[in-house]
Amino acid sequence: AQKITQTQPGMFVQEKEAVTLDCTYDTSDPSYGLFWYKQPSSGEMIFLIYQGSYDQQNATEGRYSLNFQKARKSANLVISASQLGDSAMYFCAMRPYTDSWGKLQFGAGTQVVVTP
Amino acid sequence: DTAVSQTPKYLVTQMGNDKSIKCEQNLGHDTMYWYKQDSKKFLKIMFSYNNKELIINETVPNRFSPKSPDKAHLNLHINSLELGDSAVYFCASSQDVGWGGSGNTIYFGEGSWLTVV
Numbered sequence: 001a002q003k004i005t006q007t008q009p010g011m012f013v014q015e016k017e018a019v020t021l022d023c024t025y026d027t028s029d030p031s032y033g034l035f036w037y038k039q040p041s042s043g044e045m046i047f048l049i050y051q052g053s054y055d056q057q058n059a060t061e062g063r064y065s066l067n068f069q070k071a072r073k074s075a076n077l078v079i080s081a082s083q084l085g086d087s088a089m090y091f092c093a094m095r096p097y098t099d100s101w102g103k104l105q106f107g108a109g110t111q112v113v114v115t116p
Numbered sequence: 117d118t119a120v121s122q123t124p125k126y127l128v129t130q131m132g133n134d135k136s137i138k139c140e141q142n143l144g145h146d147t148m149y150w151y152k153q154d155s156k157k158f159l160k161i162m163f164s165y166n167n168k169e170l171i172i173n174e175t176v177p178n179r180f181s182p183k184s185p186d187k188a189h190l191n192l193h194i195n196s197l198e199l200g201d202s203a204v205y206f207c208a209s210s211q212d213v214g215w216g217g218s219g220n221t222i223y224f225g226e227g228s229w230l231t232v233v
Contacts, residue, residue, distance in 0.1 A: 033220065039157075045206060045224035052218065089157060095220065102212075103172060104149075104222050106159040 002027045004107035006092055012113050013082050020067070021077040021110045023092030031097040034075040035104070036066065040088040048090075051075060053097075079112075087114045119143050120225035122207045128231045129197055137192045137228045139207030146212060147171075148190040149222065150182060153204040165190055197232045204229050 003026040013019040025034070034051040051059045051066045059066040067076040075094075079086055092107040122139040129135050141148060149172075150162040164172035165184040179195040190207060207225040 033218070035221065037224070043204065043229070044226040045159075045208075047221055047223060050218040050221055091159065095222075097220075102220065103161050103164075105161075109157050 002029070002094055002096060002105050004092055004094055004105055006107035006110050008110045009108070010111040010113070012115055013086075015084060015114055015116050016081055018078060018080045019082055019112065021079070021090050021092070021112070023075045023077065023107060025073050025075065025092070025094045027073075027094065027096060029096035029098045033095045033097065034066070034068065035093045035095065036064070036075075036077045037091045037093060037106075038086075038088045039091065039109070040085075045091075049077070082114045084114050084116065087112060118226075120207055120209055120223055122205075122225040122228050124228060125226060126229045126231075128233060131197055131199060131232055133197050134193070134195045135197060135230070136194070137205055137207070137230075139190045139192070139225060141188055141207075141209040141223075141225075143209055143211075143223065145209040145223075146187055147210045148184065148187070149206075149208040149210075150190065150192050151206040151208060151224070153206060153227070155203070159206070163190075163192075194230075197230075199232050202230055202232045 005024045032053045036048040038046045049061045049064045063080045065078045089109045091109045095104045120141045147166045149164045153159045163182040168184045181193045184190045204227045208222045210222040
Protein backbone atom coordinates (compact mmCIF):
# COMPACT_ATOMS: atom_id res chain seq x y z
CA ALA A 1 0.00 0.00 0.00
CA GLN A 2 1.13 3.49 -0.75
CA LYS A 3 1.62 6.13 1.90
CA ILE A 4 2.14 9.85 1.53
CA THR A 5 3.61 11.86 4.40
CA GLN A 6 3.54 15.60 4.82
CA THR A 7 5.25 16.37 8.10
CA GLN A 8 4.47 20.09 8.25
CA PRO A 9 0.88 20.64 9.37
CA GLY A 10 1.23 24.40 9.01
CA MET A 11 3.70 27.15 8.25
CA PHE A 12 3.97 30.89 7.99
CA VAL A 13 5.95 32.55 5.23
CA GLN A 14 6.57 36.21 4.46
CA GLU A 15 5.48 37.67 1.19
CA LYS A 16 8.14 37.47 -1.56
CA GLU A 17 10.05 34.73 0.22
CA ALA A 18 10.40 31.16 -1.01
CA VAL A 19 8.85 28.26 0.87
CA THR A 20 9.47 24.52 0.66
CA LEU A 21 6.72 22.06 1.49
CA ASP A 22 7.91 18.58 2.35
CA CYS A 23 6.48 15.37 0.97
CA THR A 24 7.75 11.83 1.25
CA TYR A 25 6.08 8.77 -0.13
CA ASP A 26 6.32 5.05 0.13
CA THR A 27 5.53 2.76 -2.74
CA SER A 28 6.71 -0.49 -4.26
CA ASP A 29 5.47 0.52 -7.71
CA PRO A 30 8.33 1.17 -10.15
CA SER A 31 6.25 3.67 -12.10
CA TYR A 32 4.17 6.43 -10.57
CA GLY A 33 3.21 10.07 -10.78
CA LEU A 34 3.56 12.71 -8.12
CA PHE A 35 1.20 15.66 -7.92
CA TRP A 36 0.68 18.77 -5.86
CA TYR A 37 -2.68 20.41 -5.38
CA LYS A 38 -3.68 23.68 -3.77
CA GLN A 39 -6.89 24.13 -1.80
CA PRO A 40 -7.63 27.77 -0.93
CA SER A 41 -10.18 28.71 1.70
CA SER A 42 -12.87 28.77 -0.99
CA GLY A 43 -12.50 25.00 -1.12
CA GLU A 44 -11.70 24.03 -4.70
CA MET A 45 -8.82 21.67 -5.47
CA ILE A 46 -6.40 23.20 -7.95
CA PHE A 47 -3.77 21.11 -9.74
CA LEU A 48 -0.33 22.74 -9.54
CA ILE A 49 2.40 20.48 -10.81
CA TYR A 50 3.22 16.93 -11.92
CA GLN A 51 6.38 14.82 -11.76
CA GLY A 52 6.72 11.39 -13.33
CA SER A 53 8.90 8.83 -11.56
CA TYR A 54 11.02 8.36 -14.70
CA ASP A 55 11.38 12.05 -15.47
CA GLN A 56 15.02 13.04 -15.40
CA GLN A 57 14.43 16.68 -14.69
CA ASN A 58 12.57 18.34 -11.86
CA ALA A 59 9.21 19.74 -12.91
CA THR A 60 8.58 23.47 -12.94
CA GLU A 61 5.40 25.47 -13.51
CA GLY A 62 5.80 29.19 -13.13
CA ARG A 63 6.63 29.92 -9.48
CA TYR A 64 6.19 26.25 -8.55
CA SER A 65 8.96 23.71 -8.78
CA LEU A 66 9.17 20.17 -7.56
CA ASN A 67 12.37 18.98 -5.91
CA PHE A 68 12.24 15.28 -6.79
CA GLN A 69 14.69 12.94 -5.08
CA LYS A 70 13.72 9.47 -6.18
CA ALA A 71 16.20 7.54 -4.03
CA ARG A 72 14.95 9.33 -0.94
CA LYS A 73 11.34 9.07 -2.11
CA SER A 74 10.73 12.74 -1.62
CA ALA A 75 8.86 15.25 -3.77
CA ASN A 76 9.06 18.63 -2.12
CA LEU A 77 7.19 21.60 -3.55
CA VAL A 78 9.01 24.92 -3.74
CA ILE A 79 7.01 28.10 -4.13
CA SER A 80 9.18 31.04 -5.05
CA ALA A 81 8.34 34.68 -4.37
CA SER A 82 5.31 33.91 -2.21
CA GLN A 83 2.20 36.00 -2.70
CA LEU A 84 -0.73 36.60 -0.36
CA GLY A 85 -2.86 34.54 -2.71
CA ASP A 86 -0.66 31.52 -2.04
CA SER A 87 -2.24 31.16 1.39
CA ALA A 88 -3.94 27.78 1.18
CA MET A 89 -3.76 24.11 2.07
CA TYR A 90 -1.31 22.20 -0.11
CA PHE A 91 -1.64 18.49 -0.76
CA CYS A 92 0.96 16.10 -2.09
CA ALA A 93 -0.45 13.10 -3.91
CA MET A 94 0.82 10.01 -5.69
CA ARG A 95 -0.67 7.80 -8.37
CA PRO A 96 0.84 4.38 -9.12
CA TYR A 97 0.83 3.33 -12.74
CA THR A 98 1.24 -0.39 -12.46
CA ASP A 99 -1.58 -1.50 -10.23
CA SER A 100 -4.52 -0.39 -8.13
CA TRP A 101 -6.09 1.21 -11.20
CA GLY A 102 -3.95 4.25 -10.58
CA LYS A 103 -5.66 5.41 -7.42
CA LEU A 104 -4.55 8.93 -6.51
CA GLN A 105 -3.70 8.99 -2.81
CA PHE A 106 -3.17 12.12 -0.77
CA GLY A 107 -1.06 13.26 2.13
CA ALA A 108 -2.62 15.06 5.08
CA GLY A 109 -1.78 18.49 3.70
CA THR A 110 0.22 21.53 4.81
CA GLN A 111 -1.54 24.80 5.65
CA VAL A 112 0.46 27.77 4.36
CA VAL A 113 -0.20 31.31 5.52
CA VAL A 114 1.57 34.10 3.67
CA THR A 115 2.02 37.27 5.72
CA PRO A 116 2.68 40.80 4.41
CA ASP B 117 -16.16 27.25 -19.02
CA THR B 118 -15.97 25.11 -15.93
CA ALA B 119 -14.10 21.88 -16.67
CA VAL B 120 -15.59 19.74 -13.88
CA SER B 121 -18.80 21.06 -12.44
CA GLN B 122 -20.84 19.61 -9.64
CA THR B 123 -24.17 20.58 -8.14
CA PRO B 124 -25.27 21.49 -5.60
CA LYS B 125 -22.34 23.29 -4.00
CA TYR B 126 -24.00 23.33 -0.60
CA LEU B 127 -26.50 20.85 0.75
CA VAL B 128 -28.00 20.80 4.23
CA THR B 129 -30.35 17.93 4.93
CA GLN B 130 -31.81 15.89 7.75
CA MET B 131 -30.73 12.44 8.85
CA GLY B 132 -32.51 9.71 7.01
CA ASN B 133 -33.06 11.68 3.82
CA ASP B 134 -31.86 10.62 0.38
CA LYS B 135 -29.85 13.09 -1.70
CA SER B 136 -27.94 13.23 -4.96
CA ILE B 137 -24.94 15.18 -6.17
CA LYS B 138 -24.49 15.61 -9.89
CA CYS B 139 -21.23 15.96 -11.77
CA GLU B 140 -20.39 16.79 -15.35
CA GLN B 141 -17.04 17.23 -17.10
CA ASN B 142 -16.46 18.90 -20.45
CA LEU B 143 -12.82 17.86 -20.80
CA GLY B 144 -13.53 14.82 -22.92
CA HIS B 145 -11.99 12.59 -20.25
CA ASP B 146 -12.68 8.86 -20.06
CA THR B 147 -12.43 8.45 -16.29
CA MET B 148 -14.38 10.08 -13.50
CA TYR B 149 -14.11 9.85 -9.72
CA TRP B 150 -15.76 10.67 -6.44
CA TYR B 151 -13.54 11.67 -3.54
CA LYS B 152 -14.58 12.45 0.03
CA GLN B 153 -12.83 15.04 2.17
CA ASP B 154 -13.50 14.65 5.87
CA SER B 155 -13.47 17.26 8.62
CA LYS B 156 -9.70 16.86 9.01
CA LYS B 157 -9.25 17.65 5.31
CA PHE B 158 -8.20 14.12 4.47
CA LEU B 159 -9.10 13.12 0.91
CA LYS B 160 -10.01 9.57 0.02
CA ILE B 161 -11.23 7.99 -3.18
CA MET B 162 -14.69 6.46 -3.13
CA PHE B 163 -15.45 5.41 -6.69
CA SER B 164 -14.06 5.56 -10.17
CA TYR B 165 -15.69 4.99 -13.55
CA ASN B 166 -13.98 4.50 -16.88
CA ASN B 167 -16.23 4.88 -19.90
CA LYS B 168 -19.30 4.27 -17.73
CA GLU B 169 -17.80 1.13 -16.19
CA LEU B 170 -17.15 0.96 -12.44
CA ILE B 171 -13.45 0.27 -11.88
CA ILE B 172 -12.81 1.38 -8.32
CA ASN B 173 -15.22 0.77 -5.49
CA GLU B 174 -13.58 1.47 -2.17
CA THR B 175 -14.93 0.35 1.16
CA VAL B 176 -17.92 2.63 1.12
CA PRO B 177 -21.31 1.90 2.72
CA ASN B 178 -23.74 0.65 0.12
CA ARG B 179 -25.97 3.61 0.95
CA PHE B 180 -23.67 5.39 -1.53
CA SER B 181 -24.44 4.53 -5.13
CA PRO B 182 -22.69 6.13 -8.08
CA LYS B 183 -24.27 6.25 -11.52
CA SER B 184 -22.64 7.13 -14.80
CA PRO B 185 -25.19 7.65 -17.59
CA ASP B 186 -22.39 8.55 -20.01
CA LYS B 187 -18.68 9.19 -19.74
CA ALA B 188 -19.20 12.92 -19.17
CA HIS B 189 -21.45 12.47 -16.15
CA LEU B 190 -21.05 10.79 -12.80
CA ASN B 191 -23.68 11.24 -10.14
CA LEU B 192 -23.60 10.21 -6.50
CA HIS B 193 -26.75 9.15 -4.72
CA ILE B 194 -26.78 8.75 -0.96
CA ASN B 195 -29.58 6.94 0.84
CA SER B 196 -30.55 7.23 4.50
CA LEU B 197 -28.10 9.98 5.27
CA GLU B 198 -26.24 9.81 8.58
CA LEU B 199 -24.45 12.49 10.59
CA GLY B 200 -21.10 10.94 9.68
CA ASP B 201 -21.77 11.51 5.99
CA SER B 202 -21.19 15.24 6.51
CA ALA B 203 -18.16 16.05 4.38
CA VAL B 204 -17.06 17.68 1.18
CA TYR B 205 -17.55 15.46 -1.85
CA PHE B 206 -15.35 16.10 -4.87
CA CYS B 207 -16.02 14.92 -8.35
CA ALA B 208 -12.95 14.61 -10.57
CA SER B 209 -11.89 13.38 -13.98
CA SER B 210 -8.81 12.31 -15.89
CA GLN B 211 -8.02 11.27 -19.42
CA ASP B 212 -7.18 7.71 -18.51
CA VAL B 213 -7.20 5.31 -15.57
CA GLY B 214 -3.57 5.93 -14.83
CA TRP B 215 -1.14 4.38 -17.26
CA GLY B 216 1.51 7.04 -16.89
CA GLY B 217 2.32 10.58 -17.90
CA SER B 218 1.07 14.03 -17.08
CA GLY B 219 -1.97 13.39 -19.24
CA ASN B 220 -3.35 11.34 -16.40
CA THR B 221 -3.59 14.29 -14.09
CA ILE B 222 -6.83 14.25 -12.16
CA TYR B 223 -8.82 17.47 -12.26
CA PHE B 224 -11.29 18.25 -9.52
CA GLY B 225 -14.60 20.03 -9.36
CA GLU B 226 -15.27 22.72 -6.79
CA GLY B 227 -16.69 20.35 -4.22
CA SER B 228 -20.11 19.82 -2.70
CA TRP B 229 -20.45 20.61 1.01
CA LEU B 230 -22.88 18.16 2.55
CA THR B 231 -24.11 18.81 6.07
CA VAL B 232 -26.40 16.27 7.71
CA VAL B 233 -28.31 17.55 10.73
